[in-house]
Amino acid sequence: MSQTDEAKDAVRHDTVAHPMSAVFSMTLCVAMLIASEFMPVSLLTPMAEGLGATAGQTGQAVSVSGLFAVAASLLTATVAGRIDRKIVLLVMTTLMLVSLVMVALAPNFAVLMTARALLGITIGGFWSLATAVLMRLVAPAKVPQALAIMYTGQALAAAFAAPIGSYLGGLIGWRGVFWVLVPLVVINLFWQAIALPALPARSRLTFSNLLGVLFRPYFLRALGAIVFTWGSAFTMFTYLRPFLEGVTGVGVTTLSILLLVLGCAGFIGTWLAGRLAGDHVGRLLVAPPLVMGAVTLGLLAFGHSLVLVAVLLAVWGAMNTAVSIIWMAWLSQNVDDAPEAAGSLMVAAIQASILLGALIGGLLLDAFGIGATFAGSIVMALAAILFVGSGRSLLKH
Structure with missing residues (x-):
């Protein structure tokens, strides 16, 4: 790489002591997001029975997270303004944690839907910032590889979350499955706090x-x-x-x-x-x-x-x-x-x-x-x- 290219790289991304640790922390977050978003699909019947709702109503738990994800994806970067993007990502992971606890404790359908709305905010907020954050963690030439690593979390969750969730649901109940995800998200939250560098907003994003x-x-x-x-x-x-x-x-x-x-x-x-x-x-x-x-x-x-x-x-x-x-x-x-x-x-x-x-x-x-x-x-x-x-x-x- 020429000196000119290196200079461009220095401008394009932040100095990160351990960039791959930061990338892997985001990979785990992706896995938890995908698992949390689609886990109700594999637990639909027992969740409906436990909450006194129909299967069709419980299925809307997936839809409502998607609806709030649309809104959050448009609003996160603008509302966050000049807030450090590391803090924004940590808030999003915290919302996912709160959502999982609420689902595990949900006494009725209304609480379930509120919890899923919070998860939707996390989904939209995280994904709207994820690529921009990766572009600051690694050099431009490494972005596709970093994206592949991060999306490995999606592949892992897509391959194993549903069958494992269905199996564990038969052993420990559907609430127990969501409780299993809670400590993993806690670990992810601490990992992100340690691995992600400060990522101050470079400019204020507006609707214009x-x-x-x-x-x-x-x-x-x-x-x-x-x-x-x-x-x-x-x-x-x-x-x-x-x-x-x-x-x-x-x-x-x-x-x-x-x-x-x-x-x-x-x-x-x-x-x-x-x-x-x-x-x-x-x-x-x-x-x-x-x-x-x-x-x-x-x-x-x-x-x-x-x-x-x-x-x-x-x-x-x-x-x-x-x-x-x-x-x-x-x-x-x-x-x-x-x-x-x-x-x-x-x-x-x-x-x-x-x-x-x-x-x-x-x-x-x-x-x-x-x-x-x-x-x-x-x-x-x-x-x-x-x-x-x-x-x-x-x-x-």
């Missing part, structure tokens, strides 16, 4: 800053691609279980194995994206909707074959973790002058598209059946491909 980034032509087009990419993914994924049970004809044990295959494949996607995103991010942007849309089409065509379904789900799972790394690497390279504003807008778009994807998929399922739901996912994937094109129009000039 957000609008300035939003209306950059290449960024606005990128948001369109993001909305349809994640919308496509969650239109299919949210209703994967009814497809596997109704079309493939699997039982609970086989279903758990298939979901484990999907989750474990995420480690491969994380590794590949971390290696490739640094130099090829423009060309990689089309890969998620292309591959995931093709997998969904393959499931419609070959859904009766268990072996082919397992292979297709492994491919989907690998791309499911890669997509976040690819897009956040794109952010670090193309909106590096305003990463917090870009992160806020991108996280809001992602969370909103997840909610809309699940909503559209459910409407199609009730009206026309699971085939229509998967077809809707494929249409969204095609729209995302059109927005991305060759990828060149999404790069800053």
Whole structure:
């Protein structure tokens, strides 16, 4: 690296004594966030029985966290103003801890929903700042690798949180499962306090800053691609279980194995994206909707074959973790002058598209059946491909 490059690196990131320890503390936070967000899915029935609510009502515990995540992703960086970003992240982790304790102690449905709203604030706040913080912890050339490390936490939680939660729920009850997460979050809180350096805000983010980034032509087009990419993914994924049970004809044990295959494949996607995103991010942007849309089409065509379904789900799972790394690497390279504003807008778009994807998929399922739901996912994937094109129009000039 030349002296000029080193000088640029010094400007772009803070001096951190142990940057990888800081990155790994954020990795654990990601794992806890994903586990906390989706744990009710694996514990839906016992939670509903314990709180005197219906399964459908309890399922809204996932939706409400997503709703508050959209708001928090837009407001965190602006409301935080010039507050040290380390303090903001520690507050977010503390809110996650409070949420878990409230869920474990929840006497009724209203307390559960309040706790999940707090978790949503953590989700939106953390993700809106995460990439910007990583860009300050490591040199620009190391950002894709740091992103891959952080998203390993997502892969871990996606692979193991649901099956472990379901198993432990049968042994110690659903409240016990949430209590198990509490000491892990406490450890994470202390780790972050020690490992993260002071990260003073470099400028005050305002809504005019957000609008300035939003209306950059290449960024606005990128948001369109993001909305349809994640919308496509969650239109299919949210209703994967009814497809596997109704079309493939699997039982609970086989279903758990298939979901484990999907989750474990995420480690491969994380590794590949971390290696490739640094130099090829423009060309990689089309890969998620292309591959995931093709997998969904393959499931419609070959859904009766268990072996082919397992292979297709492994491919989907690998791309499911890669997509976040690819897009956040794109952010670090193309909106590096305003990463917090870009992160806020991108996280809001992602969370909103997840909610809309699940909503559209459910409407199609009730009206026309699971085939229509998967077809809707494929249409969204095609729209995302059109927005991305060759990828060149999404790069800053």
